[in-house]
Amino acid sequence: xxxxxxxxxxxxxxxxxxxxxxxxxxxxxxxxxxxxxxxxxxxxxxxxxxxxxxxxxxxxxxxxxxxxxxxxxxxxxxxxxxxxxxxxx
Numbered sequence: 001x002x003x004x005x006x007x008x009x010x011x012x013x014x015x016x017x018x019x020x021x022x023x024x025x026x027x028x029x030x031x032x033x034x035x036x037x038x039x040x041x042x043x044x045x046x047x048x049x050x051x052x053x054x055x056x057x058x059x060x061x062x063x064x065x066x067x068x069x070x071x072x073x074x075x076x077x078x079x080x081x082x083x084x085x086x087x088x089x
Contacts, residue, residue, distance in 0.1 A: 002041075002048050007056040008065075010046055 011019070018040070026033035034053045041048045 002046055002052060004056055004059060006046065007048070007052075008060070010041055010044060013044065014040060 014022075022033050022036060025036065031050075034050045034057075037053045038048050038050055
């Protein structure tokens, strides 16, 4: 069984760009993002279930470990409710 520390090590081995893509996907389709994480882990020889990913992500979020993720404009718009266009100041 994979531990939280092993999951963190796996995360660290994933390029930052892929992590950003996963975070963006998570904001629009959390189930698809978790499944993609399971697939990425399998590619690296690590067996994870979607439930394990959910548990690990919850713990990491509670520990504020995702504060270092920078979102692109699309992800920010999705989180902000998708409002496009800026108001004139």
